[in-house]
Amino acid sequence: MSPFKGQTGLKRIFNASGYSLAGLRAAFSGEAAFRQLLLINLLLIPLAFYLDVSRVERALLVAVCLLALIVELLNSAVEAAIDRISLELHPLSKNAKDMGSAAQFTALGLIAAVWAIILLG
Template identity: 75%
Template sequence: MSPFKGHSGFKRIVNAAGYSMAGLKAAFVGEAAFRQLVLLNAVLIPLSFFLPVSRVEHAVLVLACLLALIVELVNSAIEATVDRISLERHPLSKNAKDMGSAAQFVALTLIALVWGIILI
């Protein structure tokens, strides 16, 4: 068991929230792709409130947008971990980074498909 897992209850929740905010800040400050997705979400999510769609369709539009942010956070974490291990070029490192990038490509494709299907 990790020594960092010692807290429980409310203290753990407070610590977890702090770590989450630190992660969001690190992503926003250090990752241009994350900032671009935040901007895209800042446009698309409010726009979704003005569209003549059902509540379920509205939820799907928003969820597709938020999923891309989640995937970008995971992709950035993968890249940081690979770079922490070694900056040397290695086929497995390339595969890990490429797969993270591919996941983000799929998430962005999902946004386009969901918005396209619902709006057309």
Template identity: 75%
Template sequence: MGNALKGKTGWRRILNAAGYSWAGLQAAFRGEAAFRQLVALNALLIPLAFSLDVGRAERALLIAVCLLALIVELLNSAIEATVDRISLALHPLSKQAKDQGSAAQLVALLLIGLVWAVILL
């Protein structure tokens, strides 16, 4: 019974999931200025990470924190869309959810700065 509610399985499920993921990335890029800004930042920092004279582990960490900020922004955007879908009315819990998503993104950006500073300085 549970599988009937889940939809496709096997390769079809993987292909569908990839399509949903691609649609989510497109929606974020089109509709979220913060996501576009992070993509631009990553377009600068990731190639820079490859040009630096650092070890493989350090390079991986420099890149990972950049990608983590994109992940956090996607989750933050999902939270905002869900809250807005439920109601556009002002509510303390809606504000709290959106503020906490924003705070998560701030922490991710601070992490980028911290990791890059520790490795480069």
């Protein structure tokens, strides 16, 4: 057991919610890519409810948009952890950051693919 895990039950859920909101605030204030993805989501998600598609298709259209936000949060977390360890240029640090970027690139490609398949298929 970690000495940092002190709470259980509802207190733990309350604390975790606060940490999550702090993470969202940090991403919004410190990450331009997160703000850009949020803007894309604010456009695409309402559009998904406007389109004449099935409920499953609508769920997929929304899910891939939210997935890109999740990937960006994880990518930003990896970058912050790498920078916290050292700002020194190192091949492993570069690989970690590049892989996070590749994950986001793949998530954006997934948005394009799913929306294209549903709208054009």
